Each structure stands twice: as C-alpha cells, then as structure tokens.
Amino acid sequence: MANIKSAKKRAIQAEKRRQHNASRRSMMRTNLKKTLLQLSKQAIKKQLQQHTKQLNLS
Template sequence: MANIKSAQKRARQAEKSRLHNMGMRSKMRTQIKNVLKAVEKGDKAAADAAFKAAVPVIDSMINKGIVTKNKAARHKSRLNKQIKALAS
C-alpha cells in the first residue's frame, strides 16, 4: 500500500474503477453470449432480437472506455455475420 495520502486515494479510486469496469465488461459479454446462444439454437428471430439488444450495450462500452471502437466493431460484425448465415 502507498504511504502518501494522495497515492492511497488514487489506489482506492483505481480499485473502485476496476470493479465498475469489470461489471460493465461482464454485462457486455452476457449480451454477446445471448446472441451466440440464439444462433446456436438456429432461431433467427431470437438471434435478431438479442443482437438488437446487444448493439446499444456494446456501443455504450465504447463511450465508457471499456473497449476500443475496433473491438466493438469486430464483435458486432462477427455476430451479424453469424445471424446472416442462419438465413441461408
């Protein structure tokens, strides 16, 4: 643990931020898994609905700085590709 008061505060803030970010990341991953489960079942309607719910969550993680915009775009693109493959 740090000895300087400002460093102690910074350590507390960093820990609080880490826990918050962990929860946000988990929320995003859950949304992604919901889409993947629907795709795995072969239910296009459910997969579309889950994807529409997941996109705003993924986008909000960009604004919060949880993930980079490229990573978010990659997730959205891969999920959309899998959903479109169901239609074929």
Template sequence: MANSPQARKRARQAENRRQHNAAMRSMVRTYLKKVNAAIASGDQGSAQEAYNQAVSVLDKATRKGKFHPNKAARHKSRLNTKIKAMAA
C-alpha cells in the first residue's frame, strides 16, 4: 500500500486515469457497435453517418494514446469496406 504522500498521490492519479481510460474505451466500443448495427440494418446512409461519428471518436482516442494507431486504422478500414460493399 502507498505509504508516502507521493505514493498516495500517484495511486489517486492512477485510479483516475484508469477510470477515464475505461470510459474512453467503452465509448469507442459503443460507437463501433452502432456502426455495425447500422450496417446490419442495411441502410447505407445511416451506416455512413455512424461511421463518420465513430471515426471521429476513434481518432480522438488514438491521439490521446488509448489505442494503437494501427488498431484504429484496422477498425476504420474494415468498417469502411463493409459500408462500401453495401452499395455494390
């Protein structure tokens, strides 16, 4: 357990960061689910709109270091491929 004042403060900061990071990851997952739901519904317009929102949230989380840039790119690429396939 943290005994020094510095260690207690670091423990508080770590807990706050953990909660914030978890909230950011959860928000990104929610937006990705919305895109997948829109794709499953078959409406390309709503899927594209949901995709644009998800990309914004995903890029923001990536800039803040919550996700590796390659993981974000992989998600965006796969979702975009699914949306493009709807038009064909």
C-alpha cells in the first residue's frame, strides 16, 4: 500500500468506487437480462397470435 497520505486516501476512494461500480454493473446486467427475456416472450406471443389469425382465415 502507499506511504503518502494522499495516495492512501486515493487507494481507499478507488476501492469504495470499485465496489460501488461492481454493484451497479451487476444490477444493470440483471435488468438487461430481464428486459431481453420479456422482449423475447412478447415476440413469441405476437408470432403465435399472427399464426393463429392466419389459421382462422384459412
């Protein structure tokens, strides 16, 4: 670890920021996965409805 007071302070700040960023990054990835899952479910549902309409028209 650093010997100079300002360098020690910077190291502590950097560690706090790293932990904060890791938390935010994890939350963002989770929300992105949930969003993509919902979009794919909606796309499948829409395709199913279109195929059902085509079958009913035939």
